[in-house]
Amino acid sequence: MIPETPDYLFHAGEATVLAREGQFTDAMPEILIGRTDGPVGHAFAKLMAQSKGHTAMFVIRACNQLVRPATIMVPKVTLKDTANIDLFGGVVQSATADAVVDCLIEGIIPRELANRLCIISLVWIDPRCAKHENLDKKDMYRTNHEATRLAIRRALSNEPTVDELIARRHSLKHDMDDWS
Template identity: 60%
Template sequence: MSEIWLRTGEATVLASEGQFTDAMPEVMIGHVNGPVGHAFAAMAGQVAGHPRMFVIRDLNQMVRPATMMTTKMTVRSEDYVELLGGIVQAATGDAIVDCLAEGVLPQDRADELCMIIMLWLDPRCATDKNLDRHDLYRTNYEATKLAIARAMKGEPTVTELIANRKTIHHYALEGMFED
């Protein structure tokens, strides 16, 4: 495998009906001595409203490659932090370990690489009395695996993007333009 200096990927996995558990991770993967490693080190410490934490699967089970996770939105409640540092972190950690086990991430280079994962967690999850925690785990697990795989494969490719330019539109533009 060639040197991995900077790979990027993203994925969206939608929630079950009636849930706010959509997952939309964005991932950067790179060598610890490259741009991702420098950004990773610069993330040490906290920024008000945007917690940063190592991804762990459970106590004393930090994943490899070392991975820092943070939110894409400002955190405003302890309930939100509990979900982020609990279910979402566990799902993210399990997805990373499974990517190693399945060969998506190279096991022999796990200590040379690091990752940064930016996560979306809908703020309504923290106040939803009917939150389906299994669905929150499922969406974050599936989306993290997919984002990592896309980063490692360089997907979507330039060829795919060009081929789909006129047939795939951002969901926010739905109904705005006629082809």
């Protein structure tokens, strides 16, 4: 039997948007998007079991406003204090929620599939953010919103392509690459 939405079984994407000068608000979401009845849906459901320091959270725009597709976000680093947890469940959650809704508005995510897909977003919060005396929450919102939109678009467009990866194999290196 051919699935009704074969192109939406499992898509992965990522993006990095850098903070403005003097901030630690770089955003680097890693997105998994797929059907609720496929492997992404199964992983999504399993994330409902919490693990210490990596609390998974539904993405909401406001109380009683869960985004569609249902989206869950998980921090990539251990959240050890209330200040970082507040950033995760505040600014980052808001930016992620708005990015998902904007992807619906822009047609990146097909509206007719909004209730049949789900998204897992692994998000980065630099532990220095919460203690930074001049933390710019607007910049944190900007980087997370832009990066999430871009990661979703890349996931659903299968970017980068295999051909691009092969063509650029020797011309690109990892940003942290100081060993080659």
